[in-house]
Amino acid sequence: MEAGELVEEVAEENKSLLWFLLKQVRPGMDLSKVVLPTFILEPRSFLDKLSDNYYHADILSLAQGVDDPYLRFKLVLRWYLSGLYRKPKGLKKPYNPVLGETFRCCWPHPESLTRTYYVAEQVSHHPPVSAFYVSNRKEGFVIEGSLLARSKFYGNSTSAILEGCARVHLLTWGETYITTAPYAHCKGIVIGTLSMELGGKVHVMCADTGYSADIEFKLRSFLGGSDQTNAISGRIKKGKDTIASIDGYWDGRIDIKDKKTGEESNLLDVAVLKEQRLRRFLMRVERQHEYESQRLWIKVSEAIANDDQIAATEQKTVIEEAQRERAKNLLSPWVPRYFQRDPQATAPEGIIDQGWRYNHANTSLSDRLSTPPHQPLSRSPWQPSEVLEYEEDFVITSQTGGRPPPPKPPRPDVRARLSDSDSRDELAARSKTHTRTVKQTLYSLDTALREQAATLERLTRAVETLSANQRAPALGRVPPTSHSWDLFGGFVLAMILQGLLNWLFYNKD
Template sequence: MMIEMTMKIFCLHELAGAASDSDSDGSRNGMPDRRPADLKKQQIITDIENNYVLDTNVDIGVAGELVEEVAEENKSLLWFLLKQVRPGMDLSKVVLPTFILEPRSFLDKLSDNYYHADILAEAQQVEDPYQRFVAVLRWYLSGLYRKPKGLKKPYNPVLGETFRCCWRHSPESYTYYVAEQVSHHPPVSAFYVANRKEGFVIEGSLLARSKFYGNSTSAILEGCARIHLLNWGETYVTTAPYAHCKGIVHVMCAETGYHADVEFKLRSFLGGADQTNAIQGRIKRGKETVAVLEGYWDGKIDIKDKRTGEESNLFDVSLLKEQRLPRYLMNMDKQQEFESAKLWIKVSEAIQNEDQVAATEQKTLIEEAQRARARNLVTPWVPRLFHRNLQAVPTDGVVDQGWVYNHININPWAPDEVMEYEEDFVIKTLREGAAPVKPAADIRRDLARRMSDTDSHDELTRPKTSARTLKQSLYAIDTALREQTLAIERLSKSVETISEGQRQAAAFRPQNVGRVPTSSHSWDLFGGFVLAMVLQALLNWVFYQKD
């Protein structure tokens, strides 16, 4: 095993040296000497163009109430559903008819908050702490106006479902979004958003609950998001309103001392139309009210500085929606099995074709498959992209679900960093001096020529992990080891139980008198076997990438 590994490392060094020699020869022959980082950057830009496609769905609904006339053929079904629910009931346990579903996953819907990520890039440039706080608040409120026609509900993500997309600021600057359903009971969605070049990172997790109150429903989002302005070392903690924009939300920054309380209102039973989607809020520093704001979250919001008396417009949706960053989605052909669009594609197509029968059938298939996977789990589920920080401390009473991205990076953009990019849900950074990446076919051909005849064909066709991805591999190893630890603990308890049963049974057998118990020896063998498995997994992660 060690000889085989040594040969592989030697071949990788040989390939690196050959590439270096080739670059040097090109320079000596008068050819342009392109820096490795420039070559890699061009490859990243090409990959983005090949893997991501422009999202052409620009429907944002209209201002006003979220209402829609129900078709005649669906009224009886809706009435039957209403008769099944009781006040206080958790609607997550109710199978909703597909005609009230928005044809996309909740993981996708959470990304609506980032169409104006450029506002955060602008906030990063503001010197005054108060104006910086106002800019962050403006960004937060700008993420609420996109809504479907009528009151629609997105799909409940299945456990392990993932989603990714990005927004383009410039050809070399993208805001990346990755999300994963990290828990199903209760349903928790975790997300991570990054554009370190523009100076911000956002992370958070939300638990979604829906309840019926007799004459209304509420979709409650418990959790928070943290906006990191990297160059200032500031973190802004935000909570979420109810899904239909009701309730009080908080935006707070411990570093500057500013915080805001914003109340979202719905029109009361006797209220006029002017109360629909209205908001009121205050910005405070300590106990002092610094500014007040009011307006409509889907229209105009004005802000008044209490110290100077100056009034200004915080934003106007009619103008703001024309300034949205273009969003790019992963090409369907490049999506993995549990990515949202691919997972729900048949349900979405049926809803768009107004075929409620087919939509219900396809939705049921996905939900039944999830239940079957849950029944077959023998160890606790370990998310792929996030882990839970059990030491998460609530901020001023704010609920924190505590999920953290495995590859989180909240360091300010460094001078040697060139470009940020996403690869297999991992957000990475290209630095100066990075070696150019050869096409996979060239690497395999070079390895085949240099490897000994004893190497198998399977090994030759497996892409190798380079030093640039070693850090990401170690993160993955950490996640895998946490999963293995849980499995070993369960297995250990089972072995101990069996051993104890054998010892008790042996005590009643006369033929066992005088024999030396072998359970200790068996346990040593078992421990050695487990250790070998863990070491093998560790070596595989270091030297190989998954296909």
């Protein structure tokens, strides 16, 4: 095996499943309707897989803080390439999301004490389209996009193609960067060893500054050596003029060479980058909505983890049959919860835009001016009146000045509701809090401390009174013990609350 190549030996017991797959397909056909054997499945949804691009979202924080537009472009390019090296062991494919499936997570930024939030929804099943929205407005960026996933079979190989684009908005500068995605190419299905590479030409462009980059992901030739494995090359242009070249490996080191000076500089080094990866936080499975990815596919994932391919296939079939039954019973076209199709969506020549937009985002000045004061300015620059950005029920919004609203009471029907919390809960558990926002946390703690201080003061007065009465006994006096019981009850309540918080929340990298 050559360094950097993703390969997997197919076990004997799975070869019959592979031949079963081959019997379903013919060269050139779309694989979206083909039943895949579970041994090649990565135990997570494609909506989860798309979030791999944001483990280094703090690079975009650096970009929005740079004055030079060329340096900003290079940092956006560095962020884009940083989302490619994460890969499962062996050759795996994530689950195809069902219609209406959702996923959410967040990454805390330790230095700025902000969080990058990610929400995604499967907005179409035929064709399969995934829409997503990413936001950290205090750090100056939001990202929106939608991708149509399709596959093609070529005999001994297959390609997973993503048609669509993502738009990266640097809010401080009013700039939008459009990015496209490479395709995944799997070969050795019949003859040779199963292996996966990234291929195709991708674009990163910013019409606001005139900078763009075209990068080719090279497939290894039949007689190619290890120097061809995961190699990329490209160029950076200002308008029509090439100003720099790009060379390297998407899972290794990538360098930029200035055309005029010949000076080389490092754009990205995965060995260093891995040590700087942000930690990702998820909500506990039992608190997720019925159609959130992790909860929806949990039985399939558990079966795959236990190497029980029969159970995995059975549980996967249950989900797929339920999906078909839901589609059959629809009386009107499906309406996604959090995204809507923009009929006026346009893209530069050669770029496909699936046109799905997040329902809670504003971009233009007219949008900001027409937004009522009580609604969030989701994609305008961070406002002085805003205190904290957070996500609740898949709505990313911000807390403005003033006392935060009280928590919502829990609803009785857990299965029929969306969770009234979000990935901020896992972060709160690390600091021993349970609240919607940091401001609300501080307010709640302050209130509790004031109440305990008042109780302690009452107890002190009661002790002083008791001492005075002991020095001057009086008939019929009853010791004032209720205050001490109040204090004791407060301590017990605090211990119970702490144990509950430790049980409710967890974090996942």
